[in-house]
Amino acid sequence: MKLPNYAQAVVPEAKIVKYLLNDAHPTGKDKATFFQRFGFSKSEWESFAQALEQHALENNVASTLTTPEGIHYAVEGNLTTPDGRNPLVRSVWAIDTDSEVPRLITAYPLKRTQEDK
Numbered sequence: 001m002k003l004p005n006y007a008q009a010v011v012p013e014a015k016i017v018k019y020l021l022n023d024a025h026p027t028g029k030d031k032a033t034f035f036q037r038f039g040f041s042k043s044e045w046e047s048f049a050q051a052l053e054q055h056a057l058e059n060n061v062a063s064t065l066t067t068p069e070g071i072h073y074a075v076e077g078n079l080t081t082p083d084g085r086n087p088l089v090r091s092v093w094a095i096d097t098d099s100e101v102p103r104l105i106t107a108y109p110l111k112r113t114q115e116d117k
Helices: 013-021 030-039 041-060
Strands: 063-068 071-079 088-097 103-110
Touching: 013 030, 013 041, 013 103, 030 103, 041 088, 041 103, 063 088
Parallel strands: none
Antiparallel strands: 063 071, 071 088, 088 103
16 A cells, blocks of 8 residues: 555655754654765755655555554655665654645664565
């Protein structure tokens, strides 16, 4: 299954610049280190946002979680990166109860299993 309404997916600038690529963020700094190693940067945050949108388009939903606010969708697959190494990543999207538009919650690396190697 694909992320519902993936063509409308929203990746806010603040989610990229202040969280996923912020080396000073208490919970985002390890993610920043990871994604920067693959060529993403704050100054070109739009390319990271586009890569995450493409990730949602090209890969399937691996799991869902229903919350009081809506549904969270975990999408897993390779993320296209500036350096071409394309690591395995999980992106998490929310579609709130009063909305049909998926918005990015987070993204982080996944470890490859023996079958993936």
